[in-house]
Amino acid sequence: MSWLQLRLDTDPEQAAMLEQHMLEAGAVAVTMEDNADQPVLEPGVGETPLWRQTRLTGLYPADTDMQAVLGHFPETLREDCNQRIEILEDKDWEREWIKHYQPMRFGRRLWVCPSWLEPPDPGATNLLLDPGLAFGTGTHPTTALCLTELDSLELSGCKVVDYGCGSGILAAAALKLGATVALGVDNDPQALAASRENCTRNHIPEDALAIAAPNEELIETWRGQADVVVANILAGPLLDLSPTLLGLLRPGGTLLLSGLLNTQAAALCKHYSSRIVLTVAGEREGWVCLRGRLPEA
Secondary structure (H helix, E strand, O other), X not given: OEEEEEEEEEOHHHHHHHHHHHHHOOOOEEEEEEOOOOOOOOOOOOOOOOOOOEEEEEEEEOOOOHHHXXXXXXXXXXXXXXXXXXXXXXXXXXXXXXXXXOOEEXXXXXXXXXXXXXXXXXXXXXXXXXXXXXXXXXXXXXXXXXXXXXXXXXXXXXXXXXXXXXXXXXXXXXXXXXXXXXXXEOOOHHHHHHHHHHHHHOOOOHHHEEEEOOOOHHHHHHOOOEEEXXXXXXXXXHHHOHHHXXXXXXXXXXXXXXEXXXXXXXXXXXXXXXXXXXXXXXXEOOEEEEEEEOOOO
């Protein structure tokens, strides 16, 4: 099946109104994207920032009368929008994504491999992954940084917490690298389900992975018990969660923080400095991973 897409270039002030008109005129989906290579970084609380030059794309069934769609918009609203109507051929988007997802190596011994491909090095530590609907495939720089740091640690017999676990890739990697037990924490039920499924796919015993939402009592039983706590989220939550993350670590335990830009590292290090000294352990494409060791009691 083919689709028709209507593209409009606009500014943040007009974007919401144009989106509403697209939907009222029969669009089955509307997306917004940057039209000037202007990054929008982590927003403040309550903010919904848009790019100064924003492109809206509305998707319509192939038999839609696009002149009638355009007629739905007030002339003054669309006259400066550089409107374009294009035919979009349907694809099996899942197959398109699968085609480009290949095995990746992190550190000395860890490979992350799509579950539908044979591992390139059967003798390595191979993590078979199917991310499903949850974040975390190893392709993002922050995930890659965390995986590389985990590979560098001696994890045999360790207890590891993956806070904001997404697909469970970091918890599963830690278990494959020798950790005895891991706790995956996420506020998205789909992420917790994906974490469990990916551990099962890798023949990790069910009792080796505990999963919990952030407010569950199970997390309290881990207080002061973890040898490693890794959190790959965003700078804001890493600030807010500092008492929780540090509270989970045992004295002498290792903290790994990622999901932040190199410009945010100094503020994070300063925020945590009264309890733990953090340094930049790695950097990729402007993203960093911080690492520190909680002092012995």
